[in-house]
Amino acid sequence: MAIASNNTDSTNHLVLRAYWVLRIAFTAVPVIAGIDQFTNKLTNWDMYLAPQATSIVPIPVHTLMMISGVIEIIAGLLVAFVPRIGGWLVAIWLWLIVINLLLAGGFYDNVLRDLGLSLGAVALALLSEGLRRGRPSAQPPQPLSA
Numbered sequence: 001m002a003i004a005s006n007n008t009d010s011t012n013h014l015v016l017r018a019y020w021v022l023r024i025a026f027t028a029v030p031v032i033a034g035i036d037q038f039t040n041k042l043t044n045w046d047m048y049l050a051p052q053a054t055s056i057v058p059i060p061v062h063t064l065m066m067i068s069g070v071i072e073i074i075a076g077l078l079v080a081f082v083p084r085i086g087g088w089l090v091a092i093w094l095w096l097i098v099i100n101l102l103l104a105g106g107f108y109d110n111v112l113r114d115l116g117l118s119l120g121a122v123a124l125a126l127l128s129e130g131l132r133r134g135r136p137s138a139q140p141p142q143p144l145s146a
Contacts, residue, residue, distance in 0.1 A: 027086075030075045033069070053100060087125030087128060091125065094114045097114050098115055
């Protein structure tokens with residue numbers, strides 16, 4: 001019986017570690033990308049906006065991208081504080097980005113990447129819900145002892 005208990009403890013520990021990897025990543029990446037939409041240090045974000053977006057919302061492209069940046073920062077912070085909701089928000093936001101990129105055309109590598117990222121965000125939301133039900137507080141895991 002002790003072996004089964006150790007396997008369960010080890011599995012629980014690994015699940016918690018995976019949860020924290022996803023939580024940190026889906027906090028940091030949206031916040032960094034959101035901030036960069038104001039500075040364009042990583043890329044020129046305006047080039048990714050489909051022309052149809054500005055016909056639906058008659059706002060200048062750069063202004064729309066700064067609004068997008070604010071939404072991404074909020075989504076990242078929501079992941080930090082309420083990951084079971086923030087994970088879903090990031091996933092939905094990524095699906096909207098995928099639709100935009102498909103409409104823009106030519107960014108199919110980014111479409112594939114963002115679809116993959118959205119699945120990670122869904123996994124975070126599901127893990128977070130499971131941890132919330134299984135234990136009230138998902139604290140960062142302690143290192144495994146030998």
